[in-house]
Amino acid sequence: MPLKACIFDAYGTLFDVSAAAREAAGEPGRERLASVWPALAEDWRRKQLEYSWLRAITGAHCDFWQVTQDGLDWALEAQGLTDPALRDRLLQLYRELSAYPEVPAMLKALRTQGRRTGILSNGSEGMLADAVRSAGIGDLLDVVLSVDRVGVFKPASRVYDLVGQALSLDPGEILFVSSNGWDAASARSYGFSTAWVNRQGVPMDRLPGQPDYVLSDLSGIPDIED
Template identity: 30%
Template sequence: MLEKTRPKVLFFDVNETLLDLTEMKATVSTALHGRDDLLSLWFTTMLHYSLVTSASGHYEHFGHIGAAALQMVAANNGITISEKHARETIGKSLSALPAHPDVKPALAALKDAGYTLVSFTNSSNQGVKNQFEYAGLTDFFDERLSVEDVGKFKPFSDTYAWAARKMNATPEECMLIAAHGWDVAGALWAGWRAAFVSRPGQQPFLLAPQTELAEPDLKKIAEHLIAYK
């Protein structure tokens, strides 16, 4: 039977979970000469090399990795993008993303219900600050955590352990809410609880433990959590 007690802290992934990436994808597509078919490859290449960076004991801003991935995917498809253009494309697009329509009502309801809300992202500290200011999300959160401060990207278990310590919580007291199968898988394997937001095009990792909650939007996730004892 699933645990129905309240988590001490709710951690939220940011990109795609809270923020709508539609406008960013359009900007990246323009840089790739309208090749919408390359967007998924670009995003998975960015994630791949963030893991390569962490596994090798290094750290680089997520946006810079995204820019490098953009140049790599472009080059493999006969498109030339300079480092300056790639960084400007990713930097500007990541900082000007609106929240999904369900996000603010869900966060407000969870905050009113007494939950501690923490954002937990692979983006840099300045990056998420800019994102939240643009999207109007700053006041909903008790804390903003970026992997920049630990130097290792999610889904490394060390990174979830660091975030739990930052909030004076045990892993069992933490719940990650995210729209990425790799992220909720990492949290579960680190001993956390997890809720999966099945945004369009997102699927849980079938070899990972099942998440405690899985709903198509944050409002439904919030309704479940508010009913917890």
């Protein structure tokens, strides 16, 4: 079945989730952060995801911005960083994350091919609006879909349902792209064709679904035809 749309996870896929800690670490007076920022960024992202999974399982849903703050608080404490101004700065930068360098050209190529494009993310509608605006890619997206609409985080099937509802397409007509192996696998089990962007070269998750394509970055997405 021809692929008529390409839908992307946001954080870690289109937007560089390490950018906030990396940029803050380069600012004057951030010497302590500069020595630990990679570990902080990794802990922040890991806890953000873990908390989203646990909230999905227990039914204790909340705004993803709260999950993001909770993950950061854990990561800061783990590194012994207690400066409230640093916390505020990191959260500010997270609302303005950089897109990966290949993103604009990749999205333009998809649009030239006549494919619809969009985002499906755990991020709240406000977070996604800020990120899309900061990256300057709003005119390259047909839809930006947040789990806010269903009140549960991925990989709940109700989240993936949002894509077909918004675009009036069957799952087999959609390529779903994520940098999270678990997300790509779950979306494949749901019925999407999926591409896993494995930037770190980590092993594939042992899950029922397996992604159809594995790429090191997003530049090859327009070459996927069916």
